[in-house]
Amino acid sequence: MEKQHNKAAKKRVHLDFLIIHFLRLTGCFHANNQIHLIWQKIALNLIKSYTHIVKTTAENLGFADAPKISKYAYGRDYHEVIKEKLNQLLLILREKIGAIHGRGFVDAAPVLERSWAQRSGLGWIGKNGNLITRQQGSFFFIATLITDLELAYDDAFARDYCGTCTKCIGACPTNAILDNKVIDGSRCISYFTIELKDMLIPNEMKDKFENWMFGCDICQDVCPWNRFSKPINETAFIPIPEILNLTTKEWESLTEESFKKIFKQSPLKRAKFKGIQRNLKFIHQEKY
Numbered sequence: 001m002e003k004q005h006n007k008a009a010k011k012r013v014h015l016d017f018l019i020i021h022f023l024r025l026t027g028c029f030h031a032n033n034q035i036h037l038i039w040q041k042i043a044l045n046l047i048k049s050y051t052h053i054v055k056t057t058a059e060n061l062g063f064a065d066a067p068k069i070s071k072y073a074y075g076r077d078y079h080e081v082i083k084e085k086l087n088q089l090l091l092i093l094r095e096k097i098g099a100i101h102g103r104g105f106v107d108a109a110p111v112l113e114r115s116w117a118q119r120s121g122l123g124w125i126g127k128n129g130n131l132i133t134r135q136q137g138s139f140f141f142i143a144t145l146i147t148d149l150e151l152a153y154d155d156a157f158a159r160d161y162c163g164t165c166t167k168c169i170g171a172c173p174t175n176a177i178l179d180n181k182v183i184d185g186s187r188c189i190s191y192f193t194i195e196l197k198d199m200l201i202p203n204e205m206k207d208k209f210e211n212w213m214f215g216c217d218i219c220q221d222v223c224p225w226n227r228f229s230k231p232i233n234e235t236a237f238i239p240i241p242e243i244l245n246l247t248t249k250e251w252e253s254l255t256e257e258s259f260k261k262i263f264k265q266s267p268l269k270r271a272k273f274k275g276i277q278r279n280l281k282f283i284h285q286e287k288y
């Protein structure tokens with residue numbers, strides 16, 4: 001058993017070295033991003049920051065009343081960007097270690113991403129439902145590479161640094177944050193503005209959206225740990241100029257054709273043109 005563990009630990013050192021090399025080469029998961037392992041048949045858990053501009057409410061971007069978009073959606077679609085990085089990492093591992101099997105995941109499969117990340121020692125799940133690290137708050141994606149490589153694993157993150165804080169609960173305008181870190185998805189602005197398809201937003205939510213048109217960052221913006229979020233230098237996540245510059249009027253008069261062209265590679269395409277129009281109407285009627 002001990003022999004086996006030593007063997008796994010040795011591979012782990014080798015792998016850590018390779019990954020650090022990969023990070024340096026590609027600049028993709030930069031120094032702030034971390035990689036941890038859980039279980040012996042491994043799932044490599046990675047986190048990747050997405051904040052180019054740490055404070056990114058519409059107020060900071062020029063037009064006080066411009067519709068708000070979640071920070072993660074300013075640049076290219078993270079599903080594609082991170083999947084590419086994970087595939088690159090897998091190729092490097094294969095080159096250096098041999099014919100291993102593996103597959104990368106980011107927000108697109110039934111992988112318990114937050115829970116695995118916590119179990120691999122990356123951080124704790126906060127009352128706002130997000131994985132948080134003391135080094136960089138919570139503005140990052142979680143990515144997972146599942147492989148058949150046998151390695152020594154990290155310990156789970158044992159602490160919870162939310163303490164007595166309840167800022168996120170108090171700030172959530174729709175009361176979507178329940179006890180015990182449970183988020184009521186059916187009350188979350190992020191759900192309504194991104195995931196809800198072909199339906200009107202319930203009237204009961206009127207006057208609660210605080211101008212959020214796509215996603216919602218409120219429970220993360222108020223989190224004290226996000227003062228440790230640092231802007232990153234990832235070209236794929238550089239904001240699309242229109243995201244920073246369109247006024248409410250321009251958003252409202254955008255044609256489907258221009259929407260498709262401008263947001264071809266953006267996470268906004270998930271809500272579709274119709275969804276964005278519906279969201280705009282909803283926040284517009286909130287104002288009047």
Ligand code: B12
Pocket residue numbers: 070071072106107108109110111112113114115116125128129130131132138139140141142143180181182183184185188190191195214215216217219
């Ligand atoms: C469904 C989903 C949503 C739903 C529901 C969110 C929710 N918090 O439940 C909606 C659409 C509302 C949503 C919104 C957002 N999401 Co989302 N979402 C997901 C998704 C696809 C699945 C989550 C899920 O339900 N998993 C199933 C549960 C059972 O597994 P789990 O998450 O690992 O949960 C375990 C633990 O958390 C724990 N646990 C959870 N609840 C409880 C309760 C109790 C009592 C106990 C004891 C334990 C416990 O046990 C669970 C099982 O092991 C994940 C991607 C993924 N595949 O994980 C992204 C993910 C969680 N979302 C993410 C993001 C960024 C967001 C938004 C911030 C986007 C935005 N800005 O608008 C918001 C934040 C809303 C919020 N406050 O949570 C990131 C979070 C990154 C991070 N730092 O943690 C993820 C991980 C995607 C990614 N790969 O980066 N999301």
Ligand code: SF4
Pocket residue numbers: 128171172173174175176177183187188189190216217218219220
């Ligand atoms: S994302 Fe917004 S609506 Fe959803 S739980 Fe957080 S503050 Fe509430």
Ligand code: SF4
Pocket residue numbers: 126127128129161162163165166167168169219222223224225
């Ligand atoms: S705002 Fe406070 S309670 Fe909420 S997740 Fe952050 S530290 Fe935890």
